[in-house]
Each structure stands twice: as C-alpha cells, then as structure tokens.
Amino acid sequence: MRRTVPTPTRKPRRPKGQGQWAMGHREPLNKNEQSKKDDNPLNVRQRIEGIYSVRGFDSIDPADLRGRFRWWGLYTQRKPGIAGGKTGILEEEELDDKYFMMRVRMDGGQLNLAQLRTVADISKDFGRDTADVTDRQNVQYHWIRVEDVPEIWRRLEAVGLDTQEACGDCPRVVLGSPVAGVSKDEVIDPTEQIQAIHDRFVGDRSLSNLPRKFKSSIGWLPDNPYETNDISLIGAEHPEHGPGFDIWVGGGLSTNPMFAQRLGVWVAQEDIEEVWVNVVRIFRDWGYRRLRTRARLKFLVKDWGAEKFREVLESEAYLGRKLPDLDAPPVPEKLLDHIGIHEQTDGNYYIGVAPVVGRVSGTLLGQLADVAEKYGSDRVRTTALQKLLLLDVPADRVEDAVADLEAIGLSARPSQWRRATMACTGIQFCKLAIVDTKDRARDLVAELEKRVPELDVPISIHVNGCPNACARTQTADIGLKGQLVTVDGEQVEGFQVHLGGGHAAAASLGRKSRGLKVASAELGDYVERLTRRYLSARSEGETFAQWVHRADEEEFK
Structure with a gap:
C-alpha cells in the first residue's frame, strides 16, 4: 500500500518592509536612500563652494551631481540635440549637459523690488537671459555654470533669497496667496507663518531626509491648487472658534494622481507652524522608502485614510493634543488667477x-x-x-x-487662451521630457488667438513634456501629456489628451479616452475643433469641463 506523503505547508511570505523609519527600517533600500545616509545632502554646499566651483564640472562626484545638488536647487539640464525617443533609453550621465537648471525659492511668491532686480540681473549675467515663472511660484534659470554658483548665492542671499531645498527630498517652497495682505476677500493673512516656516525649518537637518519631496500650500484664498499638495491649509470659518484653516493632506499628481483628503479639523493661525511640521515629521517617520515610485505622502494617506492620519497627528508622538472638529466648509467655485x-x-x-x-x-x-x-x-x-x-x-x-x-x-x-495656458520646461532643458512644451504652447496660444478669437470663457490648457505632470496635466480643461505618436508610420512628437479636469468645485482628474492622442503639428486643428464643438453645444453657463463630462466620446476626436 502506497504511503501518502503530506504536502508541506508553505509559510506565508512576510510582506516586504517599506523602509518606514517608525517601524525600525533604517537600512537604505535603494541608491537614493543610501546616498542620503552616506552624507546629509545639505553638506554639498561646502563642496560646491570649495571644490567644484574651483575645479569645474568634471570634478563633481556623481553622487553629488545627480543627487545632493538638488537640495540646493540645482539639476543638470538636458544636453542639446537629444531626441525625445532617447529619453528613456540613455543613461542619466549621457543626458547630462555641463550646465544647470537653478530654482530660486520664493515662498508665498513674494518679491520686493531689490529682490526682483537681483533675480533679473543674475539671469542676464549667468543664465543667458533665461527665466521661467513656474507653477510653484519659483523663478527657474538655465545655463548656470557650477563656477558661478557661489556668486549667485551671494547675490541672492544679500537680498533675502536662496535656493536651499528648492528641490530634493525635503520641504520645498511653500505656496501662498499672491495677494495675501491686500485682498479684500482675505480674512487671515498667514504670510508671517509662511516666513516662519522658511526661517525655522528650511535647512533643518532633522527634516532634510524625507522619503520624497514635500509640497505645501498655505493661504486663505482658493488661488493655489490645494487638492494636489502634500499639505494644504485653506481658509475656513469655525462656528465657535472663528476664522482659521481647513487642512488637506496627501495630494499629488504624476503617474498616480490623487487628490488630497480633508482631515476634518480646524487649525488656528497661531498653530499653523506646529501642525505643518508635525505632518512633515509623520511623512519622515512613516513614509515609504523602499520604492521611489511609492515614496510620496499620498500613498501613505491612501493606505491609512484620513481618520488614522488624524489620529497619528494628534498622538503623543506628534501634536500631543486634539484639534477641533470642522465640518466641510463651502467648496470654492474655482481657483482665482488674479489676472x-x-x-x-x-x-x-x-x-x-x-x-x-x-x-x-x-x-x-x-x-x-x-x-x-x-x-x-x-x-x-x-x-x-x-x-x-x-x-x-x-x-x-x-x-x-x-x-x-x-x-x-x-x-x-x-486673451482667454493666453490667460489659461501653462507649460512645463519640456525637452529644451529637462532630461525627463519627450517633447517640446514651452515653444509649442506659445505657438498654440498664438494660433488659437487667431482661429477662435471669440472664446469668451477660459479653457485651461496644460502642456506637459512627460508623464510626471509638472504642469498639472490631469487638472486642466485640456491636459496634454507629451509622448511619441505614430503618423504615417513614423514616430513624431505628440500628446495624450486628458479632458475636463479641474480644481475646487470642478475638482476632477479629467477624462482619458482610449487612444485619444494628437500629433504636436496637429494640435492647433484639434483644439480649435474641440472648442467649436463646445461653443456650439454648451448650455447657458455651462463650462468646458461640465460639457466634457456629459458629452459623447465621439465629440473628442
């Protein structure tokens, strides 16, 4: 009689650790985490000033060049002449030019005249007259040589500006209302708190090694994209405590777009700094570090939910006290552009x-x-x-x-076209980009002003050079994500189309129709055709996004 041999029972696999410091996972799980452990990225300033600016680009340690430089607002820019099809094929060092993009921090978007003149002069003296106003309220230069960086820092810091932590896995620029302190609709001006956050926490070494970047927005008015930041504080009235702020956490776009979630608490103006820094500390301690693609706060918030996040925030390890409950305040009708x-x-x-x-x-x-x-x-x-x-x-x-x-x-x-069109840096300078954006968007605005001058409402167009959504592709009326498309058997620059995105009362990540792509050369024809369909089919007061969400997909071709 044959004996039956029992099948061994497999032990269930233990889930992989996510590199969360609060759980004791301190050993680096990827090269980025190893680089930050090897040396605090803020230390690279001394090497830039004492070594690299003296010996030149070729003397730069690769770990500094493609990592730690970012904590001082510096990225290598794309070498000219490299086609978009090479973006995902070439190694990073093959894409590197010997010049840098440099970001100047402008927390709250505030500049005085001396600062503005300094920013302008640096552009002319060191950046070949380049300057972009970004959608993070920064000014961004190109063509910066490492030899000139110390002098640029000297000039900026002499007028109260800097580039510290303008990039990197750290708290980046804090967005603020550009009309804080002067708007008739503002109840509380948090400029003092934004400045205090900059002064106290930018450069704080206990916060300079986060799992990924951390984006913030603080303002009474709905004039910043509060749903897409890691933390946003937006003005709200409490029935007992009066004016303060509603807090949202865990927003972000890129390849896994998610809107932030309300915590359902009220934050007093005097508590802004304390609440802000403890949200940052939660991200530092509990954020996922194993995979860079899951290292943003939005993934932690998605897994925990708003209730647990609030519970941890109020725990003894962080705030150590309860915050007042706040029912959802009225949703703003739209984001204000102040034009x-x-x-x-x-x-x-x-x-x-x-x-x-x-x-x-x-x-x-x-x-x-x-x-x-x-x-x-x-x-x-x-x-x-x-x-x-x-x-x-x-x-x-x-x-x-x-x-x-x-x-x-x-x-x-x-024009409505010029008013509502944005674009990221694109292939001219960005190593991640696949297509041209700035020039194409500028030309598109000029085309549409001639073709559809009668447009009487804004239709936002956001042009992005790759899937990373720096220009907030998914929250535009017409979001254009750069990619190569095939036309007559050849690959050419083009865009995947997102339609009907928005913020505030129109909050949506937009519609993606299967196969909806357009070649860059045909963009003017496409947007004109789409706009005319909307103008002829809209009902009274209906926005473009509202029309998109009720229209048949055939209308989008």
Missing part, C-alpha cells in the same frame, strides 16, 4: 499680468522692476498659475501702468 485690475484693502490696486506660458527673461523682469518703481510699487508677486502681479498701484495711475506693462509684453487683459 486683471483689482482693488486692494488700502484703496490702491494690484494688476495681474500673463506672461505666455510662464516664459520670461531676465531682461523682461528688469523691465517689470522699472514699471514697478515708476508707479511707486515695491511689491511683485508670482503665482502658481505662472502669472505675475504688480501691487500697490494708485487708482489714478492704473491705466498708465497697464499700458506700460502691455508695452513690455505683459498683458493685464490677455
């Missing part, structure tokens, strides 16, 4: 102008400083929609100021 002429609380006016897709120059910024000085303003603001604001213009001089701004290419009364 045009608006009265301030003091009777003066601010003027919002639209550079074309955020691309400016040192020369233009210098001209803007001249206009500001002429009209007695010492305050210019950048916005998270790649726009610029001039504050404190006397009522009787507004139209003259508007004319002077128009003369230098900054329109306070732009």
Whole structure:
C-alpha cells in the first residue's frame, strides 16, 4: 500500500518592509536612500563652494551631481540635440549637459523690488537671459555654470533669497496667496507663518531626509491648487472658534494622481507652524522608502485614510493634543488667477499680468522692476498659475501702468487662451521630457488667438513634456501629456489628451479616452475643433469641463 506523503505547508511570505523609519527600517533600500545616509545632502554646499566651483564640472562626484545638488536647487539640464525617443533609453550621465537648471525659492511668491532686480540681473549675467515663472511660484534659470554658483548665492542671499531645498527630498517652497495682505476677500493673512516656516525649518537637518519631496500650500484664498499638495491649509470659518484653516493632506499628481483628503479639523493661525511640521515629521517617520515610485505622502494617506492620519497627528508622538472638529466648509467655485485690475484693502490696486506660458527673461523682469518703481510699487508677486502681479498701484495711475506693462509684453487683459495656458520646461532643458512644451504652447496660444478669437470663457490648457505632470496635466480643461505618436508610420512628437479636469468645485482628474492622442503639428486643428464643438453645444453657463463630462466620446476626436 502506497504511503501518502503530506504536502508541506508553505509559510506565508512576510510582506516586504517599506523602509518606514517608525517601524525600525533604517537600512537604505535603494541608491537614493543610501546616498542620503552616506552624507546629509545639505553638506554639498561646502563642496560646491570649495571644490567644484574651483575645479569645474568634471570634478563633481556623481553622487553629488545627480543627487545632493538638488537640495540646493540645482539639476543638470538636458544636453542639446537629444531626441525625445532617447529619453528613456540613455543613461542619466549621457543626458547630462555641463550646465544647470537653478530654482530660486520664493515662498508665498513674494518679491520686493531689490529682490526682483537681483533675480533679473543674475539671469542676464549667468543664465543667458533665461527665466521661467513656474507653477510653484519659483523663478527657474538655465545655463548656470557650477563656477558661478557661489556668486549667485551671494547675490541672492544679500537680498533675502536662496535656493536651499528648492528641490530634493525635503520641504520645498511653500505656496501662498499672491495677494495675501491686500485682498479684500482675505480674512487671515498667514504670510508671517509662511516666513516662519522658511526661517525655522528650511535647512533643518532633522527634516532634510524625507522619503520624497514635500509640497505645501498655505493661504486663505482658493488661488493655489490645494487638492494636489502634500499639505494644504485653506481658509475656513469655525462656528465657535472663528476664522482659521481647513487642512488637506496627501495630494499629488504624476503617474498616480490623487487628490488630497480633508482631515476634518480646524487649525488656528497661531498653530499653523506646529501642525505643518508635525505632518512633515509623520511623512519622515512613516513614509515609504523602499520604492521611489511609492515614496510620496499620498500613498501613505491612501493606505491609512484620513481618520488614522488624524489620529497619528494628534498622538503623543506628534501634536500631543486634539484639534477641533470642522465640518466641510463651502467648496470654492474655482481657483482665482488674479489676472486683471483689482482693488486692494488700502484703496490702491494690484494688476495681474500673463506672461505666455510662464516664459520670461531676465531682461523682461528688469523691465517689470522699472514699471514697478515708476508707479511707486515695491511689491511683485508670482503665482502658481505662472502669472505675475504688480501691487500697490494708485487708482489714478492704473491705466498708465497697464499700458506700460502691455508695452513690455505683459498683458493685464490677455486673451482667454493666453490667460489659461501653462507649460512645463519640456525637452529644451529637462532630461525627463519627450517633447517640446514651452515653444509649442506659445505657438498654440498664438494660433488659437487667431482661429477662435471669440472664446469668451477660459479653457485651461496644460502642456506637459512627460508623464510626471509638472504642469498639472490631469487638472486642466485640456491636459496634454507629451509622448511619441505614430503618423504615417513614423514616430513624431505628440500628446495624450486628458479632458475636463479641474480644481475646487470642478475638482476632477479629467477624462482619458482610449487612444485619444494628437500629433504636436496637429494640435492647433484639434483644439480649435474641440472648442467649436463646445461653443456650439454648451448650455447657458455651462463650462468646458461640465460639457466634457456629459458629452459623447465621439465629440473628442
């Protein structure tokens, strides 16, 4: 009689550790984590000043060049002439040029006249007159040589600016309302708290090794994309405690887009810094570090949920106290772009102008400083929609100021196309990009102004060079994600199309129709066709996004 041999019972596999420090997982699980453990990235400044700027680009340690430099706002830019099809094939060192992109931090988007002139002069002296206003309220240079970095830092820091932690796995620039302190609709101005966060925590070595980047927004008004940040504090009235802030955590786009979740608590103005830093500490301690693709706070919030996140935030390890409950406040109708002429609380006016897709120059910024000085303003603001604001213009001089701004290419009364189009850096400088964005978006705006001048409502177009959504592709009316498409058997630059995204009351990640792609050369035809279908089919008061969400997919081809 044959004996039956029992099948051995397999022990269930233990789930892989995610590198969470709070669970004791301190050993680095990838090269990025190893690099940060080997040396605090903030230390690279001394090597830039003492070695690399003296000996030149070829002396830079690769671990510094492609890692730690970012904590001081520096990325190598893309070598000219490398086609988009090579982006995912070549090694990073093959894509590297010997020049840098440099980001200047502008927390809250605030600049005085001395700062604006310094930013402009650096662009002209060291950056071949390049300057982009980003959708993170920064100004970004290109063509920066490592030899010039110490002098650039000296000039910036002399006027109260810096590049520290403008990039890297750390708390990046804090977005703020560009009209904080002057808007008639603002109840609380948190500028002091934003500045305190910068002064106290930027460069804090206990926070300089996060799992990935950490993006923040703090402001009373809905003029920043609060649903897509790691933390956002937006103005809210509590029935007992009065004006304060509603807190959202865990937003982010890129290849796994997620909107932030409300924690359901009320934050007093004086508690902003304490709440902010403890959310950062939770991310530092509990964030996933094993896979870079899952190392953003949004993945932790998704797994935990808002209730558990709040519980941990209020625990003894972090805040150590309860925050007041807050029912969901009214949802803002839309994000404010502040374009045009608006009265301030003091009777003066601010003027919002639209550079074309955020691309400016040192020369233009210098001209803007001249206009500001002429009209007695010492305050210019950048916005998270790649726009610029001039504050404190006397009522009787507004139209003259508007004319002077128009003369230098900054329109306070732009077309709807110019007003609502944004673009990321694109293949000209970015090593991740597949297609051109800035020039293509600029040309698209010009095309559409001629083809559909009658457009009477904004239709936002966000042009992105790759899947990483730096231009917030998924939350645009028309989001364009760069990729190669096949036309007549050849691969050419093109875009995958997202439709009907939005923020605030229109919050949506948009629709993706299967196979909906368009070649870059055909973009003008496509957007014109789509716009005319919307204009002919819309009902009274219906927005483009609302039409998209009820229309048949055939309308999108």
